[in-house]
Amino acid sequence: MKVFMEISYSEGQFALFMLYFTLKRQEACSVGMPLNFCPECGFKLLTNFKFCPSCGQKLPFLLDTAQVDSSTSSPAAPQTSVTDGSVAAQLQSSPWPTQAELIQHTGDGPASSVSGLPRSPLRRTQKLVKVTESASPLLASATPLLAASPKSAAAAKNKSKRMKRASPPKPLEEGEQVTDTAGVQWKLVKLLSQSDTEIFYGVQQVTTRACSADYEHILKLASKDGKIFNEQNFLQRAAKPTSVKKWKKDKQMDFLGLPSCDGFGLHADSYRFLILPNMGQTLQSFMLEGEVLSEKAVLQLSCRILDVLEYIHENEYVHADIHAENIYIDFTKPSQVYLAGYCHAFRYCPSGKHVEYREGSRTPHEGAVEFISVDSHKGAGPSRRSDLQALGYCMLSWLAGALPWTSLTDCPAKVMAEKERYMTDVQGLRTQCFGRKKMAGAVQVYLSQVMSLQYTEKPDYQQLHSGLLGALHKLGASLDQPIDLQV
Structure with a gap:
């Protein structure tokens, strides 16, 4: 394979690092192995990570079925190597290259090259890898990772956290009972309103005397994976009755229109609910x-x-x-x-x-x-x-x-x-x-x-x-x- 790089001496180790990461990623993907580093930024990962916590990049794990089948059916599939074959050898040993191994590939001085070919004139602004027609497709597909990748605003948006879409909740039957985390049972008295993401019921606490259609609380029901958990977290942190009471006393207020959370829990392993005071309409x-x-x-x-x-x-x-x-x-x-x-x-x-x-x-x-x-x-x-x-x-x-x-x-x-x-x-x-x-x-x-x-x-x-x-x-x-x- 004929490969040569046009890089400045100060950037040589960076390029080799990225080449090493790319080859290791391809090796891991081809056999369905989890990565122990991010191929984009090099951040160390745990085995169950799907996204890099440092740069937000989605981590490759498995090839599609066709690629896996083709790789497993070819017993003599050669591993990608550079002209200096010790890079491929490193892939079989430690997951991280040592400084000595890096020096071995970058050489002692500015005149050395990865491929052993005559060195091109230095251009400090370039970080380019050229692959000839005889180069491996595996390495050719990896070269974009070695090139500079400016993070534009659009790229940042693509890497931002994407909220998991929650399925709309299905109405529960009036008269059904739910139990909050404190063990208190609540009976659904009346369906008040429904939207694509949440349902409201008038509820009453289940007691021996609870037999009327009146209710002093409302129940907010939504998908367990929806944003209702964010609301629960806020109410537990910032809307504590003791904190609200102290605030009203300090500000000499007789009323503050912040609802308290009188209960919460999960129902049918699919829904999350909050118990709130009846605030009217x-x-x-x-x-x-x-x-x-x-x-x-x-x-x-x-x-x-x-x-x-x-x-x-x-x-x-x-x-x-x-x-x-x-x-x-x-x-x-x-x-x-x-x-x-x-x-x-x-x-x-x-x-x-x-x-x-x-x-x-x-x-x-x-x-x-x-x-x-x-x-x-x-x-x-x-x-x-x-x-x-x-x-x-x-x-x-x-x-x-x-x-x-x-x-x-x-x-x-x-x-x-x-x-x-x-x-x-x-x-x-x-x-x-x-x-x-x-x-x-x-x-x-x-x-x-x-x-x-x-x-x-x-x-x-x-x-x-x-x-x-x-x-x-x-x-x-x-x-x-x-x-x-x-x-």
Whole structure:
């Protein structure tokens, strides 16, 4: 086999490393062996890894059936070797080449070559491997790994973690019982709602006296492998009743609309469920498409939601999916508003350190496309500004009936482009939504403030809350008054 390399002396060991990794990978794949290193970056692996934890590259394991059959049916199949045959010999010994073995292949000085052929003139910018027609197909297929591979934005997106698609849950029969991890049994009393990913039931705890159709809790049911586990994790970490109680005492609040998790567990080895308090009905269930709310109702809702956002942000999380379907109003206590639906909750500040802005690190356009922030559209981890901007979009939608991109939600990229266009033009956004009609001044001030926030910047919650609450007081209303959803 005739092989020669045009590489600079300083890059010789790198090229040999990559050649060695490639040959070892091909050997492992041909016999169905697991890899003990990543052929892309060289990171050491455990035998059951499917993806490299360092670079995210999918690891090859088995060839397809035809290739395996052909390799096993040929008893004399030669192993690929370079002109200096000791590289192939190394494959039979230690899984990692020693420094001495590397020197043996790179030589003592800059004039040596792998193939023994006359050395080409040095080009420090080249890292190229040329394979002649007589070279092995095995080595020819491996050469792209030796060439430089710049990591573009598109490549980064392809290597980002892909969430496993969860199958939609099948409804359970009313009257069926489930048992949570604490051993408490819950009876399904009434099917409340169903979507492609989750089902809600009214439930009651099974006791000797439980015989009525009333319920004080709701059960949220979803596929075990879906995002409901993320919500469970958030509720257990950030929504502990003791933490919420202390927060309300410190802030002198009588209510905080954050639901507690009163139980959780698995059912039929396929479903995961959460037991939540009965929060009433969703805001979306009271609103027809294009219907608007009064300025008073929008300000009441926004102040209550802003209270919840400040709490969860101080506890290192963001909601990342604020819209009317995740907002509940308890009409037995019509001044109380809950923010629920934490399937997309993101820990933006683990151990007090804010995550870096990195596009493509998460699934792009995740959440309700009409209301999520530009950061979420781009696949960057949502931050505090993401929640506040999403709340601003909701306020506009509730007041105007629609947003400039409402009709474009089937094409998330177009929605993102529209949002980016208005990030620095709040006045233009106001005009597009309301035309010549008057817009609440407090809402416009709020939008201007949250649109100018930097990714890691801590918002001034007191200023934001005071602006909305002051406008509410000017209308002669307060947070303690019932929320009137009639326009």
